[in-house]
Amino acid sequence: MINTRFSVAVHILSLLATKPDQRLSSSYMAASVNTNPVVIRRISGMLKQAGLLQTKPGVSGALISRSPEDITLLDIYRAVQQEDLLFSTHSSPNPDCPVGRNIQNTLDQSFKRAQNAMEAELQKQTLADVTAHLFV
Amino acid sequence: MINTRFSVAVHILSLLATKPDQRLSSSYMAASVNTNPVVIRRISGMLKQAGLLQTKPGVSGALISRSPEDITLLDIYRAVQQEDLLFSTHSSPNPDCPVGRNIQNTLDQSFKRAQNAMEAELQKQTLADVTAHLFV
DNA sequence: TCGTTTTGTAACCATTAAAGTTACAGGTGG
DNA sequence: CCACCTGTAACTTTAATGGTTACAAAACGA
Numbered sequence: 001m002i003n004t005r006f007s008v009a010v011h012i013l014s015l016l017a018t019k020p021d022q023r024l025s026s027s028y029m030a031a032s033v034n035t036n037p038v039v040i041r042r043i044s045g046m047l048k049q050a051g052l053l054q055t056k057p058g059v060s061g062a063l064i065s066r067s068p069e070d071i072t073l074l075d076i077y078r079a080v081q082q083e084d085l086l087f088s089t090h091s092s093p094n095p096d097c098p099v100g101r102n103i104q105n106t107l108d109q110s111f112k113r114a115q116n117a118m119e120a121e122l123q124k125q126t127l128a129d130v131t132a133h134l135f136v
Numbered sequence: 137m138i139n140t141r142f143s144v145a146v147h148i149l150s151l152l153a154t155k156p157d158q159r160l161s162s163s164y165m166a167a168s169v170n171t172n173p174v175v176i177r178r179i180s181g182m183l184k185q186a187g188l189l190q191t192k193p194g195v196s197g198a199l200i201s202r203s204p205e206d207i208t209l210l211d212i213y214r215a216v217q218q219e220d221l222l223f224s225t226h227s228s229p230n231p232d233c234p235v236g237r238n239i240q241n242t243l244d245q246s247f248k249r250a251q252n253a254m255e256a257e258l259q260k261q262t263l264a265d266v267t268a269h270l271f272v
Numbered sequence: 273t274c275g276t277t278t279t280g281t282a283a284c285c286a287t288t289a290a291a292g293t294t295a296c297a298g299g300t301g302g
Numbered sequence: 303c304c305a306c307c308t309g310t311a312a313c314t315t316t317a318a319t320g321g322t323t324a325c326a327a328a329a330c331g332a
Binding site: 194 | 281
Binding site for chain 1: 138140154168170171221223224225227245246249251253254256265270
């Protein structure tokens with residue numbers, strides 16, 4: 001199961017997107033997410049590195065960097081997921097076995113296709129889509 | 137990152153598919169996967185429950201239950217993945233916040249779409265496709 | 273029939289990642 | 303100058319994973 005960083009990241013950006021004129025502090029967002037402010041700052045840091053929001057040390061609050069229509073869920077997913085691969089393969093299968101020798105390469109291809117399909121779907125959805133659904 | 141059970145499960149079934157006339161023991165398969173026989177038996181148990189292979193206590197080895205053309209990677213994935221959901225959402229966001237109140241429901245829908253896309257791709261690929269790739 | 277082998281499981285350990293928490297340095301602005 | 307905030311390091315707790323040991327029950331062959 002994929003960790004909740006992605007979930008929290010979308011939450012953070014949804015807050016910023018719905019209040020684009022306000023700088024929201026980590027404490028404020030932590031209250032909405034129901035977690036610790038440090039958790040928010042940690043994830044905000046990743047979103048900042050990805051260019052999705054802006055903060056300044058000492059200055060309270062974060063601002064969204066792009067229009068919600070221009071931020072896809074894939075952008076957010078990649079910002080908080082340091083692991084490139086969705087599926088793990090078991091390590092060092094037996095090279096003396098024809099299956100063991102080739103299984104990793106084969107699985108990598110199969111798994112990559114599945115991951116691509118998932119990411120393509122995430123790319124179709126924008127932050128604007130998410131925030132629109134929040135208020136229906 | 138999704139655990140290696142899926143990867144090992146495909147490995148096991150690939151072995152059985154390429155030697156459909158032989159009962160392969162957990163020790164034999166463990167040597168190919170490069171792990172402990174108990175790990176193999178654990179995963180074999182899940183595959184057995186899903187109707188993908190047959191074993192009998194005391195009788196050495198496992199046999200594949202269906203034709204490799206009729207086993208999709210999704211069948212295998214579901215057999216070894218007890219978690220239904222691919223993505224986690226953070227628990228108990230603040231119900232007093234409009235975003236917090238609705239984010240879970242919204243994310244569930246978005247995430248489900250991504251998961252469906254991934255699973256659809258896994259369903260397109262059969263065990264026969266995998267074993268064919270092993271020997272190219 | 274007896275002994276060896278195998279499956280199926282339970283139990284335990286080590287490793288790892290995640291999330292929460294405490295603490296604090298450094299910047300900002302009132 | 304002071305209160306507050308961000309950024310980050312460090313620590314704890316918890317849970318999942320994979321490996322391992324152990325053993326009961328079943329099967330099979332000598």
